[in-house]
Amino acid sequence: MSIAVQDPIFPAYIDSSVIIGQAGDFEKESGSYKNIKYMKCEPENSFFPDLSKTARTDVIFFCSPNNPTGHAASREQLEQVVRFAQENGSIIVYDSAYAVYISEVAIEVSSFSKIAGFTGVRLGWTVVPKELLYSNGFPVINDFNRIVCTCFNGASRIAQAGGVASLSKEGFKAVISLIDYYKENAEILLEIDF
Numbered sequence: 333m334s335i336a337v338q339d340p341i342f343p344a345y346i347d348s349s350v351i352i353g354q355a356g357d358f359e360k361e362s363g364s365y366k367n368i369k370y371m372k373c374e375p376e377n378s379f380f381p382d383l384s385k386t387a388r389t390d391v392i393f394f395c396s397p398n399n400p401t402g403h404a405a406s407r408e409q410l411e412q413v414v415r416f417a418q419e420n421g422s423i424i425v426y427d428s429a430y431a432v433y434i435s436e437v438a439i440e441v442s443s444f445s446k447i448a449g450f451t452g453v454r455l456g457w458t459v460v461p462k463e464l465l466y467s468n469g470f471p472v473i474n475d476f477n478r479i480v481c482t483c484f485n486g487a488s489r490i491a492q493a494g495g496v497a498s499l500s501k502e503g504f505k506a507v508i509s510l511i512d513y514y515k516e517n518a519e520i521l522l523e524i525d526f
Contacts, residue, residue, distance in 0.1 A: 339370040379403035
């Protein structure tokens with residue numbers, strides 16, 4: 333299996349590929365893995381990969397807003413990634429913040445870490461559409477269920493209770509209030525002349 337990732341990107345996407353044995357050999361000289369294609373996202377390309385220079389891969393990990401750069405792809409850029417995946421028979425694994433722009437070729441992953449401040453708790457969700465198929469017509473959900481049911485026993489009860497509480501009417505109101513506070517702080521930082 334071949335994999336494409338934005339470069340830089342949150343390390344878990346590469347690490348998960350290594351853990352399941354799909355990254356290939358580590359190449360010391362380049363500091364990269366053989367089966368992972370690194371899509372450069374730098375100021376020179378406005379933090380969006382040049383897809384015309386990107387080789388076809390089975391899976392594309394795409395994070396927007398990107399972690400760690402913070403760059404959010406435009407709708408047009410997201411549509412480019414979807415077209416690229418459709419043309420190449422690739423599956424996109426993406427952060428759900430922009431789920432409305434991507435369908436048919438993607439697995440949605442998200443967590444409570446940013447919205448509810450659950451950093452380190454590792455409570456999240458994954459949506460694998462039943463319609464998502466490998467190029468041979470086999471449903472991706474079958475493999476996903478097998479891997480998850482074999483390798484994961486679920487989140488702790490206390491983490492689940494925290495997630496449910498953050499989605500309650502009162503909890504969600506508190507979450508939104510905290511997000512608004514962080515946004516105010518960001519605005520203050522933007523106004524400061526460094």
